[in-house]
Every structure is written in structure tokens, then in C-alpha cells.
Amino acid sequence: MKIGNLILENNIFLAPMAGVTDKTFRIICREMGAGLVFSEMVSSKGLYYGDNNTDELTDIDLRERPTALQIFGSDPNIMAEVVKKYINPRNDIDILDINMGCPAPKIVKNGDGSALLKNPPLARNILREIVKVSKKPVTLKIRMGWDPNSINGLDIAKIAEDEGIAALTVHGRTRDMFYSGEADWDFIKSIKESIDIPVIGNGDIFEPIDAIKMMDYTGCDGVAIGRGAMGNPWIFKRIGFLMEGKDDYKPTPEEKINMAIKHLNMICSIKGEKVGVREMRKHIAWYLKGMTNSNVVKNVINTISNKDDMEEVLSKYLIDMNAFKTK
Numbered sequence: 001m002k003i004g005n006l007i008l009e010n011n012i013f014l015a016p017m018a019g020v021t022d023k024t025f026r027i028i029c030r031e032m033g034a035g036l037v038f039s040e041m042v043s044s045k046g047l048y049y050g051d052n053n054t055d056e057l058t059d060i061d062l063r064e065r066p067t068a069l070q071i072f073g074s075d076p077n078i079m080a081e082v083v084k085k086y087i088n089p090r091n092d093i094d095i096l097d098i099n100m101g102c103p104a105p106k107i108v109k110n111g112d113g114s115a116l117l118k119n120p121p122l123a124r125n126i127l128r129e130i131v132k133v134s135k136k137p138v139t140l141k142i143r144m145g146w147d148p149n150s151i152n153g154l155d156i157a158k159i160a161e162d163e164g165i166a167a168l169t170v171h172g173r174t175r176d177m178f179y180s181g182e183a184d185w186d187f188i189k190s191i192k193e194s195i196d197i198p199v200i201g202n203g204d205i206f207e208p209i210d211a212i213k214m215m216d217y218t219g220c221d222g223v224a225i226g227r228g229a230m231g232n233p234w235i236f237k238r239i240g241f242l243m244e245g246k247d248d249y250k251p252t253p254e255e256k257i258n259m260a261i262k263h264l265n266m267i268c269s270i271k272g273e274k275v276g277v278r279e280m281r282k283h284i285a286w287y288l289k290g291m292t293n294s295n296v297v298k299n300v301i302n303t304i305s306n307k308d309d310m311e312e313v314l315s316k317y318l319i320d321m322n323a324f325k326t327k
């Protein structure tokens with residue numbers, strides 16, 4: 001699949017997730033076969049005013065590329081300035097993605113994220129000003145609309161095409177659904193049928209077969225996986241297997257624990273031990289979900305604040321797992 005001039009290895013992508021798709025997880029997902037990874041959303045105002053925490057959010061590693069950096073905001077001038085001063089000079093950013101989907105109250109109250117779906121003229125202006133100055137392909141991520149009375153994702157999709165957006169990710173939910181209910185794949189299909197730029201379908205791919213079904217059903221050019229990749233980076237490789245007609249495989253408990261240990265070491269080396277260990281708690285809970293006695297292990301993990309102890313608990317769990325197997 002191609003986005004702008006960029007040729008991607010495949011069309012199965014890691015969706016942007018604040019608090020999840022940091023550099024470490026993006027590296028892991030690329031190693032596990034994701035064709036493109038999206039960063040956590042970054043505030044355009046934060047970048048504009050030189051906010052310290054944007055440095056970490058925008059840090060990109062060679063191993064994860066190609067990488068799409070996602071920004072949010074609603075001031076076309078600030079966003080265009082950020083593109084000129086900050087995004088264009090960065091050789092490690094492959095794609096610039098614009099967020100018009102985030103439903104979080106603290107984002108929409110400023111008119112950012114999915115609030116822009118309610119204001120098509122402003123959405124157009126933002127895209128126009130950004131595309132005018134961007135030296136990278138610009139992509140856009142949207143939802144169906146704000147609520148059931150305002151399903152205008154199609155208008156926004158047409159605006160995106162008009163304004164030179166290189167690809168559009170469509171999450172088949174309205175803002176007021178947040179992450180509840182079912183993603184509407186018919187909506188993704190109708191967008192795909194109505195515009196000529198690549199459409200990336202998004203919503204409710206939890207099993208490898210779901211990706212194939214979404215592409216078959218909607219005709220979308222690629223898919224982006226969010227929650228289905230949490231603690232489950234194997235999903236990318238497994239979808240690749242299915243697409244190549246190979247047999248599916250499930251990661252073993254040993255593979256999951258070993259991945260958690262690798263993730264722990266990598267995140268601590270990138271973010272430092274204090275932050276790494278704290279952030280790892282949720283990842284470990286996702287990796288161990290559904291495994292024998294995992295609740296006990298998770299409770300212990302949540303009390304630990306240093307890396308060696310956390311690794312020891314996981315290693316011990318691995319030994320216990322092998323013991324269960326041989327019983």
C-alpha cells in the first residue's frame with residue numbers, strides 16, 4: 001500500500017493510542033509486522049509553545065519506522081506553523097496525521113479532536129493550511145460524526161479528499177459512543193465507495209480474521225488496530241499469515257511472558273526505571289490476560305516499583321507456567 005510517495009510493507013497498521021503507542025510499543029509492533037505505526041496524539045499548541053513533554057512524545061526510533069506522528073488542535077495557523085517549524089525539518093517523521101476523532105472531554109472542550117467534525121468549514125481550513133505547507137504526506141483520522149443526529153463523516157471525508165489528504169482512517173463510531181457499542185463497518189464501506197484516496201478501516205479488530213473480514217466487507221485499503229494490539233502485538237504477524245494463506249498460530253504463555261520482559265527492559269531503558277515500571281503495569285496486565293493465575297501475578301506486579309523485582313516476578317511466573325505444563 002502507498003501513502004503519498006511512501007511505499008509501505010503491508011496494509012496492517014497500529015492505530016494511534018495515547019498512553020499506549022509510545023516508542024517502545026511502536027518498535028515492538030513493527031518488529032511483529034505492523035506496516036505503519038501511529039504515535040500517541042501530540043498537542044499542536046504544546047509543540048508550538050515548546051512544552052517539555054512533547055519531546056518524549058515525538059521521539060522516534062529508526063527501528064519503528066515508517067512512523068506517522070499524530071497531532072491535534074483546532075487553530076489552523078498554529079498547526080501550519082508547527083508543520084513548518086517542527087514537522088518538516090524532522091527526517092524521522094514519515095507521515096503527519098491529524099486527529100479529528102478523539103472523544104475525550106478535555107480535548108473536545110477546546111474544539112479539538114472529534115469536536116472538529118461539527119465544524120466542517122474549520123476542518124477544511126485546518127487541512128488546507130497544513131497540506132499547503134507540509135513536506136510530508138498528510139493523513140486524517142475521523143469518526144462517523146459527533147452523535148446519531150450528526151453523522152457527517154462523509155462530508156469530512158470529501159473535504160479531506162478535496163484538500164489533498166493522502167489517506168483517511170475511519171473509526172466507525174460517533175463521538176458520543178466513545179469506545180462502546182459496535183463499530184459500524186457499513187459506514188466505513190460507504191466512505192470507501194465515495195472517495196478515491198486510500199481508506200484505512202478502524203474499529204473492533206480483535207482477532208486476525210476480523211482484519212480480513214473488515215477488508216473484504218468494506219473494501220478498505222488497509223486497517224488500523226488499536227485495542228486489539230494491546231498486550232497482543234502478535235496480531236500483526238498473524239494477520240500477515242492469514243493473508244498469505246498460512247495457518248494461524250497463537251502465542252504461547254511463554255512467548256507472552258517473554259515479550260512482557262522484553263517490553264519492560266526496553267521501556268525502562270527508554271523512559272527510565274521509575275516511569276517504565278509504572279507504565280508497564282498496564283501492559284503486563286494486557287499480556288497476561290486470561291492466563292492461569294494471572295490475577296495473583298498482576299496484583300503483585302501493581303505493588304512493585306523497580307525493574308529487577310518486576311522481571312523476577314515475571315520470570316518466576318514463567319517457571320510456574322512450565323511447571324503447570326509438565327504436570
Ligand SMILES: Cc1cc2nc3c(=O)[nH]c(=O)nc-3n(C[C@H](O)[C@H](O)[C@H](O)COP(=O)(O)O)c2cc1C
Pocket residue numbers: 015016017018019020039040041070099100101102141171179202203204205224225226227228
Ligand atoms: C487508550 C486509547 C487511546 C487512544 N488514543 C488515541 C489517539 O491518541 N489518537 C487517535 O486518533 N485515536 C486514539 N484512540 C482511538 C484508536 O486509535 C481507535 O480509533 C479506537 O480504539 C478504535 O479502534 P479499535 O477498536 O481497534 O480499538 C485511542 C483509543 C484508546 C483505547
